[in-house]
Amino acid sequence: MDGTGPAATAPAAALASYTADEMMTACAARALTGGVACFVGIGLPSAAANLARATHAPNLVLIYESGTIGAKPDRLPLSIGDGILAETADAVVSVPEIFNYWLQPGRIGVGFLGAAQIDAFGNINTTVIGETYAQPKVRLPGAGGAPEIAASCREVIVVMRQTRRSFVQRVDFVTSVGYGDGPGQRERLGLTGPGPRKVITDLGVLEPDPATCELTLTGVYPGVTVADVSAQTGWDLAVSGSLAVIEPPSPPELTALRGLQAITQGLEGAT
Amino acid sequence: MAEIVSLAAAVACAIHDGDAVAMEGFTHLIPFAAGREVIRQRRRDLTLIRMTPDVLYDQLIGAGCASKLIFSWGGNPGVGSLHRFRDAVENAWPGPLQLEEHSHAGMANRYVAGASGVPFAVLRGYSGTGLEGLPGLDGNPAVRAITCPFTGERLTAVAALRPDVALIHAQRADRAGNVQFWGITGVQKEAVLGAQRSIVTVEEVVDVLRPQPGAIVLPSWVVDYVAEVPGGAHPSYALGYSARDNDFYLAWDEISRDRERFLRWLDTDVFAVSPGSLAGAGTGEGG
Numbered sequence: 001m002d003g004t005g006p007a008a009t010a011p012a013a014a015l016a017s018y019t020a021d022e023m024m025t026a027c028a029a030r031a032l033t034g035g036v037a038c039f040v041g042i043g044l045p046s047a048a049a050n051l052a053r054a055t056h057a058p059n060l061v062l063i064y065e066s067g068t069i070g071a072k073p074d075r076l077p078l079s080i081g082d083g084i085l086a087e088t089a090d091a092v093v094s095v096p097e098i099f100n101y102w103l104q105p106g107r108i109g110v111g112f113l114g115a116a117q118i119d120a121f122g123n124i125n126t127t128v129i130g131e132t133y134a135q136p137k138v139r140l141p142g143a144g145g146a147p148e149i150a151a152s153c154r155e156v157i158v159v160m161r162q163t164r165r166s167f168v169q170r171v172d173f174v175t176s177v178g179y180g181d182g183p184g185q186r187e188r189l190g191l192t193g194p195g196p197r198k199v200i201t202d203l204g205v206l207e208p209d210p211a212t213c214e215l216t217l218t219g220v221y222p223g224v225t226v227a228d229v230s231a232q233t234g235w236d237l238a239v240s241g242s243l244a245v246i247e248p249p250s251p252p253e254l255t256a257l258r259g260l261q262a263i264t265q266g267l268e269g270a271t
Numbered sequence: 272m273a274e275i276v277s278l279a280a281a282v283a284c285a286i287h288d289g290d291a292v293a294m295e296g297f298t299h300l301i302p303f304a305a306g307r308e309v310i311r312q313r314r315r316d317l318t319l320i321r322m323t324p325d326v327l328y329d330q331l332i333g334a335g336c337a338s339k340l341i342f343s344w345g346g347n348p349g350v351g352s353l354h355r356f357r358d359a360v361e362n363a364w365p366g367p368l369q370l371e372e373h374s375h376a377g378m379a380n381r382y383v384a385g386a387s388g389v390p391f392a393v394l395r396g397y398s399g400t401g402l403e404g405l406p407g408l409d410g411n412p413a414v415r416a417i418t419c420p421f422t423g424e425r426l427t428a429v430a431a432l433r434p435d436v437a438l439i440h441a442q443r444a445d446r447a448g449n450v451q452f453w454g455i456t457g458v459q460k461e462a463v464l465g466a467q468r469s470i471v472t473v474e475e476v477v478d479v480l481r482p483q484p485g486a487i488v489l490p491s492w493v494v495d496y497v498a499e500v501p502g503g504a505h506p507s508y509a510l511g512y513s514a515r516d517n518d519f520y521l522a523w524d525e526i527s528r529d530r531e532r533f534l535r536w537l538d539t540d541v542f543a544v545s546p547g548s549l550a551g552a553g554t555g556e557g558g
Contacts, residue, residue, distance in 0.1 A: 042348065042349055043349075065375060066297050066298060066299070066455045066457070067297075067455055067456070067457070068455065077349075078348075078349045078515055078517055078520075079298045079348035079349040079515070080297075080298055080348065081297055081298025081299040081348065081455050081507070081508075081515075082298075082515065083299070083454065083508050083510050083514065083515070085455070086299070086454045086455050086510060087510075092454065092455060092456070092485055094456050094457065094458065094460070094461075095297055095322070095375065095379045095457050095458045096379040096380065096382065096383045096458060096461060099375060099376040099379050099380075099394075100376075100379070100380070100383075100394070103376070104376070104394065104395055104396075127372075127401065127402075133401070133405065136360065136361065137361075138357075138361070139345075139356070139357045139360040139361055141344050141345050141346035141352075141353075142342065142343060142344045142345055142346075142372050143343055143344065143372065143373070143374040143375070143400075143402060144323075144343060144344035144374070144375050145344075145374065145375040145376065146374070147374040147376070147396060147397060147400050147402065148374055148375070148376040148394075148395070148396050151395065151396065151398065152395065173401045174399065174400050174401045175400060175401065175402070176400065177398070177399040177400055180399050185399070186399075189398040189399040190395070190398055190424070190425055191398060191399070192395065
């Protein structure tokens with residue numbers, strides 16, 4: 001390389017453009033602060049939590065439902081049972097212990113979940129799509145740890161791509177409770193955690209209205225309009241009076257995220 | 272005292288048609304080779320129990336070994352859907368599959384109750400979810416509300432799991448049949464202690480079990496059969512022995528998507544393989 005030509009300018013150009021998934025992952029990572037214990041699902045939540053640990057929140061405590069507490073992977077784990085989680089953890093405990101001793105008493109600050117379907121009250125479905133449980137149109141994987149993560153963490157953040165099919169008025173099946181039927185329902189059900197605080201999508205951020213508990217658009221990404229988000233929402237989407245335009249992913253965020261993904265894919269880090 | 276036998280003998284002795292079988296291993300130490308031996312011996316009408324019926328149970332369900340499934344998460348971890356599981360639920364192929372589903376916390380506590388010799392366990396969970404109203408395999412509610420006799424608080428009760436057989440994979444056993452496993456240990460200890468009979472496949476049988484940080488030891492007298500099956504967790508991993516074969520998990524998405532392709536895989540990579548060379552199933556032609 002002689003320092004001129006396309007090769008020299010490629011990195012800067014590459015860091016000026018980004019995908020919707022990268023924007024979503026960076027936004028989700030920013031929602032996590034250092035020192036907090038975070039119960040992480042695989043996929044988008046895991047990418048975001050590891051990005052947070054690699055950038056602004058190096059002391060973030062990552063907890064996976066396989067029983068690894070304080071995992072410090074230098075790449076994205078392939079599954080919740082990835083050996084790198086056990087090898088880098090502060091402690092590895094059994095599955096009954098992670099749920100009973102650590103999650104259930106409210107010891108964990110943030111539950112970080114993905115979902116197939118979510119509704120206006122932040123209820124999550126990962127069980128079945130279709131009119132009836134017995135004869136589903138699509139059989140999804142099921143609950144996993146999500147119901148109790150959604151119930152017991154001190155706050156819950158959901159990360160998922162937004163489409164009209166995934167953001168619906170009422171979920172086909174309530175796998176994990178958000179705000180149930182609306183205000184007061186979590187308290188009536190005896191759920192100890194306060195419920196979803198943010199839903200971070202590939203278009204922007206939704207947060208529950210303090211009075212109605214209905215998910216309301218509070219932020220959009222650069223270049224995304226309210227109409228774009230409404231078009232991908234299956235209910236009449238309320239918009240915050242102080243709608244924020246969220247900062248695009250910074251070069252350090254993009255570099256760290258792409259680095260994690262490159263290592264994960266078994267590639268040498270791009271230079 | 273555990274007998275050290277071949278895997279084929281262990282499966283033949285311990286697992287019968289119609290049994291409730293729990294194969295555990297929480298995405299680590301998954302007893303894949305033993306699962307293929309169950310397919311090879313053509314067991315039928317099993318009630319399969321597993322928190323994470325991943326690729327292992329996709330294979331058994333597609334092969335027609337199961338009529339019922341008790342579980343909490345059924346996906347191909349890190350990859351996507353389980354196509355054989357979905358085909359059974361959505362289209363009853365190769366036969367109907369009756370489901371009983373729970374959350375992970377519920378399943379974990381059911382195993383704890385089974386290991387503890389009590390009929391149920393108590394947890395905060397299920398409240399307000401659709402899972403709360405689903406029937407168990409016997410048609411009765413799978414979970415019930417219970418009032419704490421001390422505080423009056425409403426909690427959830429889940430019934431003990433007492434499988435006919437527990438089947439797990441571990442890193443090591445000694446010649447007396449004491450079993451040692453470490454890393455992510457999941458719910459295997461509870462599954463074995465709660466079951467009537469148990470089979471443990473191990474990476475190796477050694478003279479002496481050296482202490483290992485965080486290891487669980489199951490004494491020989493709570494295990495029925497130990498079979499030495501190096502690589503028996505492939506394509507999952509065995510900490511200290513082998514890594515996850517991620518290519519297999521990705522290939523499985525293709526193999527399992529199509530019924531004919533899956534049946535060819537069963538022929539070439541399960542039925543045509545002799546029980547003596549169980550480890551490391553391939554991905555069939557073109558896989």
